[in-house]
Amino acid sequence: MSKTIISSIYCDTYEQTAVDKAVFKAINSLGVLDKIKPGSKILIKPNLLSDHRPDEAITTHPAIIKSIVQIVKSKGAVPFIGDSPGNILKGIENVWEKTEMTSIAAEAGIRLVSFETSGVKEMPVKHPTVKSISVAKTVFDFDAIINVPKLKTHTFMGLTCGVKNFYGCVPGIRKIEYHKMAPSPYDFGLLLGELYGILKDKILFTVVDGIEGLEGNGPSTKGIKRKYNIVCAAADAVALDTYITQCIEKNYKKNFFIKILKNYGDTDYEKFEFKGDGVANFNFEAVKLPITKILNMIPVSLARFAGKYIGRFLWIKPFIEEDKCVKCGQCLKSCPAKTIIKTDKGIIYINEENCISCFCCHELCGYKAIEIKESIIAKLFIRLKKNNK
Numbered sequence: 247m248s249k250t251i252i253s254s255i256y257c258d259t260y261e262q263t264a265v266d267k268a269v270f271k272a273i274n275s276l277g278v279l280d281k282i283k284p285g286s287k288i289l290i291k292p293n294l295l296s297d298h299r300p301d302e303a304i305t306t307h308p309a310i311i312k313s314i315v316q317i318v319k320s321k322g323a324v325p326f327i328g329d330s331p332g333n334i335l336k337g338i339e340n341v342w343e344k345t346e347m348t349s350i351a352a353e354a355g356i357r358l359v360s361f362e363t364s365g366v367k368e369m370p371v372k373h374p375t376v377k378s379i380s381v382a383k384t385v386f387d388f389d390a391i392i393n394v395p396k397l398k399t400h401t402f403m404g405l406t407c408g409v410k411n412f413y414g415c416v417p418g419i420r421k422i423e424y425h426k427m428a429p430s431p432y433d434f435g436l437l438l439g440e441l442y443g444i445l446k447d448k449i450l451f452t453v454v455d456g457i458e459g460l461e462g463n464g465p466s467t468k469g470i471k472r473k474y475n476i477v478c479a480a481a482d483a484v485a486l487d488t489y490i491t492q493c494i495e496k497n498y499k500k501n502f503f504i505k506i507l508k509n510y511g512d513t514d515y516e517k518f519e520f521k522g523d524g525v526a527n528f529n530f531e532a533v534k535l536p537i538t539k540i541l542n543m544i545p546v547s548l549a550r551f552a553g554k555y556i557g558r559f560l561w562i563k564p565f566i567e568e569d570k571c572v573k574c575g576q577c578l579k580s581c582p583a584k585t586i587i588k589t590d591k592g593i594i595y596i597n598e599e600n601c602i603s604c605f606c607c608h609e610l611c612g613y614k615a616i617e618i619k620e621s622i623i624a625k626l627f628i629r630l631k632k633n634n635k
């Protein structure tokens with residue numbers, strides 16, 4: 247049986263020639279270029295979380311997308327760029343524009359595909375609380391998908407990279423609904439695994455934009471920009487996530503999401519074949535993890551069945567910094583528990599009692615107005631875990 251290949255290339259700039267070289271090298275080492283068939287319709291799936299500029303390191307950088315568009319075209323195939331951003335309030339056109347997808351598409355003469363308007367296909371999933379997941383119909387119209395995530399730490403899942411990027415194939419507001427149906431990171435991870443399983447046969451390969459990414463309380467404005475200096479590719483997004491998790495946490499075997507993903511791809515890190523530059527070339531030293539990492543340390547059975555009792559003592563929750571809040575209303579619309587409230591005087595606050603700590607509000611507030619706080623027990627627990635490392 248052939249080995250799973252992880253191809254990583256050092257790149258510390260978004261200068262187009264350097265990016266073209268790094269992206270081509272990373273993909274070429276996988277031996278998958280001939281899978282891009284002439285005349286085929288290829289969906290390029292970036293991470294376009296919201297309307298952020300490329301230099302904020304929140305969305306996939308346009309230089310990476312541009313390189314992939316060129317590669318697809320050089321094979322005689324037809325590229326499309328498509329996504330459903332988490333923040334739907336500001337409109338997809340605004341997101342295309344700010345993330346510079348509009349200019350790439352215009353320059354290359356290709357189409358941008360919104361997943362919001364195509365309708366959905368209900369796909370059955372094996373999951374303790376969710377029966378089926380709505381996937382944008384249009385995703386199934388393409389012959390193949392090239393997955394192009396951004397490397398970012400994530401308050402809810404710990405990391406967003408290869409597999410998590412496919413959550414953008416669930417259109418609009420439906421993304422929020424599943425947070426309510428699968429409120430713990432473990433159950434949400436199971437759902438992400440199932441979604442990946444649904445799309446897996448269509449995926450040609452994944453290329454991670456890790457030249458710049460986020461650390462700390464990502465995946466949005468509260469994360470800290472970090473130069474990881476890596477472009478990384480693999481045919482199996484699960485293997486790729488295993489590799490990146492190992493680079494960041496140094497112990498992928500303990501990571502709850504990688505344990506889940508074992509059922510959907512290759513997580514046998516010791517047997518991977520590594521091509522390109524060695525891990526020492528990249529900037530993975532002492533990466534700051536999200537403060538919420540503690541949520542992933544609570545045993546699944548406790549989190550699932552006794553969450554509300556534990557929650558009284560051991561919690562990490564968001565709060566709104568009134569002086570930064572511009573009252574745009576995005577968080578109200580993105581809260582699956584409907585626990586964000588607007589008073590008669592227009593003040594917006596979070597009723598903590600019903601908060602399920604999904605951090606959708608934290609992720610989608612574009613004004614850095616939502617912070618995270620821990621209970622005293624949670625603080626002690628975090629300190630204990632750090633000391634035991």
Ligand code: SF4
Nearest residue numbers: 571572574575577611
């Ligand atoms: S907290 Fe953020 S998202 Fe919510 S209303 Fe204020 S500025 Fe908007």
Ligand code: SF4
Nearest residue numbers: 581601602604605607
């Ligand atoms: S307040 Fe924020 S973290 Fe709490 S349930 Fe609502 S969106 Fe999720």
